[in-house]
Amino acid sequence: MTFREKWQAAAERNRSFLCVGLDPDPARMGGIAAERYLRTVIESTADLVCCYKPNLAFFEALGRDGYHVLEQTLEAIPAGVPVLGDAKRGDIGNTAEAYARALFDVWGFDAITINAWGGADTVEPFVRRAERGVFIWCRGSNPGARDFQDLTVVTGGGGRPLYEVMAEQAHGWNVHGNIGLVAGVTYPKDAARLRAICPEMLLLMPGLGAQGGDTAAVRAAADSRGGGVLVNASRQVLYAGDGGDIGSAARQAADRFRLEINAALD
Amino acid sequence: MTFREKWQAAAERNRSFLCVGLDPDPARMGGIAAERYLRTVIESTADLVCCYKPNLAFFEALGRDGYHVLEQTLEAIPAGVPVLGDAKRGDIGNTAEAYARALFDVWGFDAITINAWGGADTVEPFVRRAERGVFIWCRGSNPGARDFQDLTVVTGGGGRPLYEVMAEQAHGWNVHGNIGLVAGVTYPKDAARLRAICPEMLLLMPGLGAQGGDTAAVRAAADSRGGGVLVNASRQVLYAGDGGDIGSAARQAADRFRLEINAALD
Numbered sequence: 205m206t207f208r209e210k211w212q213a214a215a216e217r218n219r220s221f222l223c224v225g226l227d228p229d230p231a232r233m234g235g236i237a238a239e240r241y242l243r244t245v246i247e248s249t250a251d252l253v254c255c256y257k258p259n260l261a262f263f264e265a266l267g268r269d270g271y272h273v274l275e276q277t278l279e280a281i282p283a284g285v286p287v288l289g290d291a292k293r294g295d296i297g298n299t300a301e302a303y304a305r306a307l308f309d310v311w312g313f314d315a316i317t318i319n320a321w322g323g324a325d326t327v328e329p330f331v332r333r334a335e336r337g338v339f340i341w342c343r344g345s346n347p348g349a350r351d352f353q354d355l356t357v358v359t360g361g362g363g364r365p366l367y368e369v370m371a372e373q374a375h376g377w378n379v380h381g382n383i384g385l386v387a388g389v390t391y392p393k394d395a396a397r398l399r400a401i402c403p404e405m406l407l408l409m410p411g412l413g414a415q416g417g418d419t420a421a422v423r424a425a426a427d428s429r430g431g432g433v434l435v436n437a438s439r440q441v442l443y444a445g446d447g448g449d450i451g452s453a454a455r456q457a458a459d460r461f462r463l464e465i466n467a468a469l470d
Numbered sequence: 471m472t473f474r475e476k477w478q479a480a481a482e483r484n485r486s487f488l489c490v491g492l493d494p495d496p497a498r499m500g501g502i503a504a505e506r507y508l509r510t511v512i513e514s515t516a517d518l519v520c521c522y523k524p525n526l527a528f529f530e531a532l533g534r535d536g537y538h539v540l541e542q543t544l545e546a547i548p549a550g551v552p553v554l555g556d557a558k559r560g561d562i563g564n565t566a567e568a569y570a571r572a573l574f575d576v577w578g579f580d581a582i583t584i585n586a587w588g589g590a591d592t593v594e595p596f597v598r599r600a601e602r603g604v605f606i607w608c609r610g611s612n613p614g615a616r617d618f619q620d621l622t623v624v625t626g627g628g629g630r631p632l633y634e635v636m637a638e639q640a641h642g643w644n645v646h647g648n649i650g651l652v653a654g655v656t657y658p659k660d661a662a663r664l665r666a667i668c669p670e671m672l673l674l675m676p677g678l679g680a681q682g683g684d685t686a687a688v689r690a691a692a693d694s695r696g697g698g699v700l701v702n703a704s705r706q707v708l709y710a711g712d713g714g715d716i717g718s719a720a721r722q723a724a725d726r727f728r729l730e731i732n733a734a735l736d
Contacts, residue, residue, distance in 0.1 A: 227565070261565045264572035271537055292561050294585060296612040296676075299493070299527045299556075306530035319560060321587045321607065323614025341587065346562040348589025351639060358622040358629055366621065366632070373617060410562075 207314040207337035207382065208406065210286040211434070215254035221422075221431060221469065222462045223255040223288065223408070225438025226277060227262045232443045238266060239276035241450065245442055246280045248451035249458040255315075255434050256281050257408075259290040278311070286314040288408070288434070292341055293330075294319030300329040308333055317341055317386060317408070320370060327377060334380035337406065342374065343367045343398060345388025345411030367394065371401040384408055389435065392421035399425050399432075407433050412461060413440030419468035426469050435465050473580040473603035473648065474672065476552040477700070481520035487688075487697060487735065488728045489521040489554065489674070491704025492543060493528040498709045504532060505542035507716065511708055512546045514717035515724040521581075521700050522547055523674075525556040544577070552580040554674070554700070558607050559596075560585030566595040574602055583607055583652060583674070586636060593643060600646035603672065608640065609633045609664060611654025611677030633660065637667040650674055655701065658687035665691050665698075673699050678727060679706030685734035692735050701731050 215221060224245070228238040246256065258277060263270035281287055289311060293303040300322075307316045307330075315337025320327050330338045343353055353367040374383050384406035387395040398407060407425050412418075412435055422435050441461065445453030481487060490511070494504040512522065524543060529536035547553055555577060559569040566588075573582045573596075581603025586593050596604045609619055619633040640649050650672035653661040664673060673691050678684070678701055688701050707727070711719030 227568075229568075259561075259565055259568075261559070261561060261568035261572065265568040265576065267572075267576040268537060270572075271534060290561075290565075292559070292585070293527070295525075295527060295556075295558050296610060296614075299525055302493075302495075302525075302527035302531040306527065306533075306536075310531065310533040319558070319585050319587055321585055321618060322610050322612060323617030323619070325612055325614040326610075327614075344562060344588050344592075346588060346591055348591040348593075351589030352587060352632070352636065353589070355632065355635065356624040357632070358624060363624055366618070366623070369621065370618065 206335045207286055210314055211254055211337070211406070214285050215431065217284070218251055218253060219466065220252055220254045220462045221433050221435050221465050222253050222458060223257050223434040223436040224249055224253050224441050224458060225290065225410070225436050226256055226258040227438045227442065228266065228273060229262060230266070238273045242273070242277045243280040244451045245454045246277070248455040249441065250282050250285055252455065252458045252462050253285060255286050255288050257288045257290050257436055259438070274311070288315040288317070288337065288339070289313035290317050292317050292319045294322050294326050296322060297325045297329060300326050304329045304333060308336055315339065320374070324373070324377065331377060331380060331383060334382055337382055337384055339384040339386050339406070339408045340370065340374050342370050342385040343387045343391060343394050345390045349388060349391070368397055368401060371398050375402050378405065386410065387425055389418070389421040392424045395421045396424035399427065403427060405432070408436065409433055410436045412437045419464050422465055423468045430469050435461070437461050472601045473552055476580055477520055477603070477672070480551050481697065483550070484517055484519060485732065486518055486520045486728045487699050487701050487731045488519050488724060489523050489700040489702040490515055490519050490707050490724060491556065491676070491702050492522055492524040493704045493708065494532065494539060495528060496532070504539045508539070508543045509546040510717045511720045512543070514721040515707065516548050516551055518721065518724045518728050519551060521552050521554050523554045523556050523702055525704070540577070554581040554583070554603065554605070555579035556583050558583050558585045560588050560592050562588060563591050563595060566592050570595045570599060574599055581605065586640070590643065597643060597646060597649060600648055603648055603650055605650040605652050605672070605674045606636065606640050608636050608651040609653050609657060609660045611656045615654060615657070634663055634667060637664050641668050644671065652676065653691055655684070655687040658690045661687045662690035665693065669693060671698070674702060675699055676702045678703045685730050688731055689734045696735050701727070703727050
C-alpha cells in the first residue's frame with residue numbers, strides 16, 4: 205500500500221482532511237511525560253484525522269529521551285493512519301540517501317517533508333522510494349517565506365515567483381506520483397497557484413490556528429475532486445486542553461478543524 | 471570563547487584550514503564499530519585539522535545506535551578542536567528554536583549548517599546564539615545546486631543569481647558576526663563571488679576529493695588575510711585506508727589535503 209492509498213483510506217474512513225502535528229514541548233505539557241501526553245492526544249483524535257505529523261525538531265530537542273518518545277509515539281498511532289515525518293531534510297546525494305534510510309527504514313515514516321534547495325540530485329534519493337510520500341517545502345506559512353520564495357525569477361516566458369518555479373520542477377520530478385508540496389494556509393493565492401501548477405499532487409497545508417491561517421486557502425488549494433489536501437494543525441489541537449482534560453480538549457479542537465475544513469471544501 | 475575564536479586557535483595551532491567530515495558508513499568500515507572507527511580517525515588527525523564536521527544524516531541512518539555513536543565521537547574530539555554539526559536544518563520559527571536547542575544545547579555543537587530557504591525568521595533562532603557559528607547552505611557542491619541556486623533573480627539593479635541574493639541577505643543578517651556560508655569547492659567562480667559579497671565571513675567549502683573539487687576555489691575564496699575558509703574532505707580521509715591501516719592512511723590523506731590547501735592559499 206502506498207502512502208497515497210493509505211492516506212486516501214484514512215481520509216475517507218474519517219471524513220477528514222485534518223493532519224494533526226505532534227510537536228512535544230515540555231513547557232506546555234504540564235509536567236506530563238511527552239510519550240503519555242502524545243498518546244492521550246492520539247487516542248482521542250485517531251478517528252478524526254487523515255494523518256499525524258511528528259515534527260522531528262521537537263523530539264530531537266528532548267535529547268536522548270526524544271528517541272524513546274518518538275518510538276513510543278509511533279507505536280501509539282493506529283496502523284490505518286499514515287505518519288508523515290516533518291523533517292525538512294535536504295542535502296547532497298549520498299547524504300540524502302542516508303537521510304532517506306533514517307526516515308524511511310529506521311523510523312518507517314509513510315511520508316516526509318524535504319527541502320529541495322539543493323536541486324534534483326538531492327531530491328531523488330527520497331522520491332525513488334515510490335511507495336513513500338515526499339512533500340517539498342515549497343511555500344512556507346511563515347512571514348520570512350517571502351524572502352526567497354517570492355523573488356521574481358527570469359524564465360523563458362518572463363518573470364515568475366521562485367516558489368512557482370520550484371513547483372514546476374517538482375511536477376517534472378514526479379515520475380512516481382509520490383511528490384507533494386507544502387503550501388502554507390496563510391497565503392491563499394499562492395496555494396491556488398500551486399494547485400494550478402500541480403493539479404494531481406497532495407498539498408500539505410500548515411499554518412491553521414496558531415499561525416493565523418484560515419480555511420479560505422484550503423478551498424483554493426483543493427483538487428478537481430474537492431480534496432487532495434492535508435491541512436495541518438499542531439499547537440491548537442495538542443495544547444487545546446491548557447490545564448484541563450488534554451484528551452477531550454484535543455478531540456474537540458480536532459473535530460472543529462475537521463468540520464471547518466470539510467465546510468470549506470464542500 | 472566563540473566558535474570563531476576556537477576555530478582561529480585550532481587553525482593557527484595546526485596550521486590547517488582542513489575540516490574533516492565524519493560520515494560513518496557501515497558499508498565502508500569493514501565491520502569495525504563506527505565509534506571505534508571514527509575515534510581512530512580523530513586520534514590520527516586531530517593535530518592536522520581546524521575543525522571536525524559530523525554529518526548527522528549518517529548517524530541518524532544508524533538508528534538507535536547512531537545516538538550512542540555520535541555521543542562517543544564527540545567525546546573523542548579534543549577540547550581545542552571545534553565541532554561543526556552538519557545538519558542543514560531549516561524550519562519556521564518555533565521549530566527552528568527546537569532545532570537550535572537540539573543542536574546547540576543537547577549536542578553542544580560549536581557551529582552548524584542550516585538551510586535558509588524559509589527566510590529571516592527561520593534563520594534567526596540559530597543566529598541569535600552569538601557564540602555559535604551558523605553556516606548557511608548557499609552554494610552547494612553538487613550538480614543539482616544549479617537548479618535553483620543559479621536562477622536569475624530580478625533585483626533593483628538588474629538580474630543576479632539567487633545564491634548571490636542569499637549571500638547578500640546573510641550579510642545583512644550577520645549582526646553577531648557568527649554567520650558563515652557554504653560554498654562548494656566545485657564552483658570556483660561562485661566561491662569568489664561569495665567572498666566578494668561577504669568579505670568578513672568564514673566559508674565552509676565542501677567537495678574536495680570525492681566530489682572532484684580542487685584547491686583553485688580555495689584560493690578564490692580566501693579572505694584578505696589569506697584565510698577565512700574551512701575546506702572539507704570526508705570520504706577521502708575517512709576511507710583512505712581501504713582495507714589497510716585506517717589511522718595512518720587517514721593521517722596521510724589529511725596531511726596531504728592540509729598542505730595542498732596551504733599551498734593554494736600561500
